[in-house]
Each structure stands twice: as C-alpha cells, then as structure tokens.
Amino acid sequence: MDYLPLFFRLQGRSLLLIGGGEVALRKARLLVRAGARVEVVAHELHPELQQLLDDHQGQWLAREFLSEHLDGQALVIAATDDRTFNRRVYEEAVARQLAINVVDDPALCTFVFPAILDRSPLVIGISSSGKAPVLARLLRAKLETWIPSRYSDLGQLAGRFREAVKQRFGSINRRRKFWEDTFSGTIAERVFSGQMQEAEKLLQEQLDKADEETGVGEVYLVGAGPGDPELLTFKALRLMQQADVVLYDRLVSAEVLDLCRRDAEMIYVGKKRDHHSLPQEGINRLLVDKARAGHRVVRLKGGDPFVFGRGGEELEELKGAGIPFQVVPGITAANACSAYAGIPLTHRDYAQSVKLVTGQLKNRTSELNFEEMADPNQTLVFYMGLHTLELIVQGLLEKGKPATTRIALVSQGSTPQQRVITGTLETIVAQQQEAQLPAPALIIVGEVVELQPRLAWFNTNY
The missing domain is CATH 3.40.50.720 (NAD(P)-binding Rossmann-like Domain)
Known part of the structure; x- marks a missing residue:
C-alpha cells in the first residue's frame, strides 16, 4: 500500500x-x-x-x-x-x-x-494513491448502485443498540454473530423498505430473547481455488469474511488469505513433501476443538477440498464429533491450470476422457495403474508429481505409451508467476532439468497438449 x-x-x-x-x-x-x-x-x-x-x-x-x-x-x-x-x-x-x-x-x-461513498455512519473511501483519481470515482459510482442509501439508517439503528448489545453479551464472538444475523435478516429488510419503527421493535425483541450461550460452532470446508482470488465463489468469500478461525494450507495464496476477516485467528496447517506443520490427525482435532468452543471455522484448502485435499477425512472426524459443517467447492488445479495454460482437457479430436492422478508416490514407489493410463484418447493430469516426474514418465513408457506422447508442465498456474513448458515423454525430463520449474506444478499428458502453442493466452512472456 x-x-x-x-x-x-x-x-x-x-x-x-x-x-x-x-x-x-x-x-x-x-x-x-x-x-x-x-x-x-x-x-x-x-x-x-x-x-x-x-x-x-x-x-x-x-x-x-x-x-x-x-x-x-x-x-x-x-x-x-x-x-x-x-x-x-x-x-x-x-x-x-x-x-x-x-x-x-x-x-x-x-x-x-479518496473518492467517498457516504452512508454515514458508514463511510467508504476509495483511493488510487493519486495515480488514477478518475478510476477511483468510477468505482465509487458502481458502489453507489450496489449499496442502498438506507444503509445509513441501518448504521444509525446499530449505533443506538450498540451499548445494549455489548451489555447483553459478554462474548465478542456472540456479539458478532448477533449483529451478522441482524444485518442479513428480516430487520435489515425492514430498514431497507423504510419501516424503521418495525425494525427497531424487531431488534429489541431479538435482543430480549437471545441466548448468551455460544453453543457449538460450525466448520466450513472451503476450496480456495488455484491462487487467483477472482476465481473464488461468492459463497467462499462470504464464509471467509464471517469466520472466527481460519485453518489454511500452503497452497492458499496470500491474495486469497487477504480476503479473510481481518481479526480472524489465522492458523497455518500446511504440508510440504516430507514436512507437515501439523499432522492430519492434529488438524482434525483442531477443527473439532475450535468448533466446540463456539467458533465458526473455515478450513481453507487450495483447489477443491475433495480433489486430493483430504476433505473427506476431515468431514468424517467432524461427523463423528457431531459438528455441523458445510462444503464449498473450489476450482481444482486441473481445471484452472489447464485453462490458464491454454490446454483443453478434452477435445473431440484428441481426448474423450480425463483421469486425475496423484503424483505423491509413497516411498518413491508407484502403485499406479500405468497400464490403464497407457490407453489412447484420454488426458492424464498428475497432481503433486513434479518431484517424481522421471518415475511417472518411466511408468508410462514401460506400459506402452508412445515416447512421442505430448506432455506439459504448468508451474504456479493461474498466478502471475505461471510458467509452462511442453515436450514429449522422451524429452520432458531433460527439459525440466534445464528449466527447473518450481512447485506447485501440474503435469498434463495427452495429445491435447498440441493445442497449447495456439491457445496460450495468460502470462506468455516468460
């Protein structure tokens, strides 16, 4: 800034x-x-x-x-x-x-x-640091249409009840939950329709009958996508901005994390190959403990939580502990990296199916069915396989995949640091040894890779 x-x-x-x-x-x-x-x-x-x-x-x-x-x-x-x-x-x-x-x-x-949107006591300032004031004013004009003038009345109503709510609830989390329910429910709708006396009456009734006890919280298993914050879903963003606690992985970008609520407790639980900041069992327990303490917890995972994200294991633990949860899908790396690299995963001239495979091979040995992967007319996508690239290539060649089969490595896909190299099963290991593309990277195998030079559109100046 x-x-x-x-x-x-x-x-x-x-x-x-x-x-x-x-x-x-x-x-x-x-x-x-x-x-x-x-x-x-x-x-x-x-x-x-x-x-x-x-x-x-x-x-x-x-x-x-x-x-x-x-x-x-x-x-x-x-x-x-x-x-x-x-x-x-x-x-x-x-x-x-x-x-x-x-x-x-x-x-x-x-x-x-700044360019100012005045809904006093709610005031929004938009600045371009003096570099593009007209752009700031245009953004303010958009916000003028999105934020009704009645938000001023809603802010004034909240101000009148602020001290009473503070006295009613000793827990800051309980106060926050009360206000979030107020601002997104029937009371807010009464304000927006100009029924201020009715809104004030409803707010007082809600305050009188509210329970001080926090009760059990909830866990939201949220897919953070591949790194570009604009690829988040609306629901993911809404839950991230409501969460009291956020547990996040290594592959969640800083730009995505920056969209979480500023005062949320941020807990890093990321994993690298041969190094886990917290074992999976510890993550499971932490989710349960935080929810039992009454918190709304976002478990933020790179990509999609159900595609090589151990989301199922975590939900089994939550289900067994009686913790309510929701799952918000994210754009998985196969979709994002292939799209940003200009490689369609299916194409009627090249591939009629897609297979997603983990390249995280235990003890550097493979139990993968390379014989099945050698079938033509399909696209193979390997996650977390950069460090085992040579083993993957060897396994495919041994089961009859032609050495001329096209292959691409997409490093840090969908981010400004994205780099792509393409080759064949015969050449790709040597190409990577020279290029040294960093993880995280996706491996795409199949004839669809032939389209990449023609369809590449994102960050091609590397």
Whole structure:
C-alpha cells in the first residue's frame, strides 16, 4: 500500500485551506461536511466558497500566506496552481509534522482525498494513491448502485443498540454473530423498505430473547481455488469474511488469505513433501476443538477440498464429533491450470476422457495403474508429481505409451508467476532439468497438449 487508509475526526477542529478558487471550493465542501472549521488564505475568493465559510463559521484571510498560519491547524490543503509556492507550503507543513495535501500533486502529499461513498455512519473511501483519481470515482459510482442509501439508517439503528448489545453479551464472538444475523435478516429488510419503527421493535425483541450461550460452532470446508482470488465463489468469500478461525494450507495464496476477516485467528496447517506443520490427525482435532468452543471455522484448502485435499477425512472426524459443517467447492488445479495454460482437457479430436492422478508416490514407489493410463484418447493430469516426474514418465513408457506422447508442465498456474513448458515423454525430463520449474506444478499428458502453442493466452512472456 502506498497509503494507509485512515479516518480523521475533524468536528470543531481548525483546518488551513490555501487557495480560493473552484478546486478549493470542492475541498471545503468535504471539510465542512466533516464538521471542520475552515480557514482560507487567498487574495480572492470564489463566491460560493465565501457563502460556505459564512454558513459554517469559517474564516477568510485575504492576504499572503505566512508560516504562522500553520499554527494550531489539524490539516493543511494547498489548492493553488503555483507548484513552487505549493512546495514551500509542503516543506513547512512537513517540518511541523502536519498532514498536508497539495491538490493534484501526489509527490507533495502526506495524505490524499479518496473518492467517498457516504452512508454515514458508514463511510467508504476509495483511493488510487493519486495515480488514477478518475478510476477511483468510477468505482465509487458502481458502489453507489450496489449499496442502498438506507444503509445509513441501518448504521444509525446499530449505533443506538450498540451499548445494549455489548451489555447483553459478554462474548465478542456472540456479539458478532448477533449483529451478522441482524444485518442479513428480516430487520435489515425492514430498514431497507423504510419501516424503521418495525425494525427497531424487531431488534429489541431479538435482543430480549437471545441466548448468551455460544453453543457449538460450525466448520466450513472451503476450496480456495488455484491462487487467483477472482476465481473464488461468492459463497467462499462470504464464509471467509464471517469466520472466527481460519485453518489454511500452503497452497492458499496470500491474495486469497487477504480476503479473510481481518481479526480472524489465522492458523497455518500446511504440508510440504516430507514436512507437515501439523499432522492430519492434529488438524482434525483442531477443527473439532475450535468448533466446540463456539467458533465458526473455515478450513481453507487450495483447489477443491475433495480433489486430493483430504476433505473427506476431515468431514468424517467432524461427523463423528457431531459438528455441523458445510462444503464449498473450489476450482481444482486441473481445471484452472489447464485453462490458464491454454490446454483443453478434452477435445473431440484428441481426448474423450480425463483421469486425475496423484503424483505423491509413497516411498518413491508407484502403485499406479500405468497400464490403464497407457490407453489412447484420454488426458492424464498428475497432481503433486513434479518431484517424481522421471518415475511417472518411466511408468508410462514401460506400459506402452508412445515416447512421442505430448506432455506439459504448468508451474504456479493461474498466478502471475505461471510458467509452462511442453515436450514429449522422451524429452520432458531433460527439459525440466534445464528449466527447473518450481512447485506447485501440474503435469498434463495427452495429445491435447498440441493445442497449447495456439491457445496460450495468460502470462506468455516468460
């Protein structure tokens, strides 16, 4: 982040605005809405700005800017078209450790004005760090259509009941659950339809009959997909942002994790070959323990939880312990990596079936049915097989797969680091020894790989 988003409380505080034109007027309108007392230094003043100052106890100083004008100010805004003068103001403000914004000059700003969506007390600020303000305004316009103005009424209602809810529930998790039910149920719908008295009555009734006991929580087994956060499902995102606890794997990308609720307890339970941060039995127990403590737990898995993700084992443990759960499918690596690499898994001219296979071979020996895999007109997809690539190739060749069979390695598929190499069973081991593609990687075997050079579309500049 170039800037840390912050919200200033400005009611009754003095702010210095240098410049009296139309740009200064736009800034002043925002400042007085936040309750600030605005002092303007300028030789001339826009008539509307003069009226704004008169209406909100502001002050116009019709003279040259002096250093002492900075005394006692909470913020400084320079809105002139003289960059040399603006730099002087910037340097003097920074020397006094005052926050300053020089309009339309990000290099001379210690804070920026975001595009604002006002649903007070809910306020959303959108910033491009001064690089693309029009883009920020366009995004705000989209949010204006998605977030009804009645959200302001909902926020005001919550504010009136906030202390009562805090007194009613000693547990922060129970308070959070109460508010989430309120904001997503009948009460919110009453607010959105303008029935404020009915909404307030329902909220009081819900508070009166609510049980302080937390009870058993719930576990959500969520597929995080291959790494691109835009490939998450809506349901996955919603549950991630509700969860009190998140248990996540090594293959869950940082961008996906960043979408989880900020104050959730984040627990890494990832596995690498020959190294597990927590044994599977320990993960199972942890899911049960956290749910029994009343938490909503997201078990976040790369790809899909039921495709080589041990999701079934974890659900068996939860079922036996009487813990309620839900499963949210994710886009598995076979689908994502093949699509992003430009390799269709099926094609009527090349392959009529797909076989998903784990390449994680115990003790480096294989119990895989290579004879069945040697059948033509199918696509083979090996997960977690990069370190056993030579054994996989050898097994296929020994069972009669032609040495000219096409094969692709897709490393870190669907991410900006994606790399793809293609070859044949005869050449691919040597190619990988030279390329040294890193894990995680997917191995795709079949004639569909022939299409990759023509259909490749994502991150091809490597």
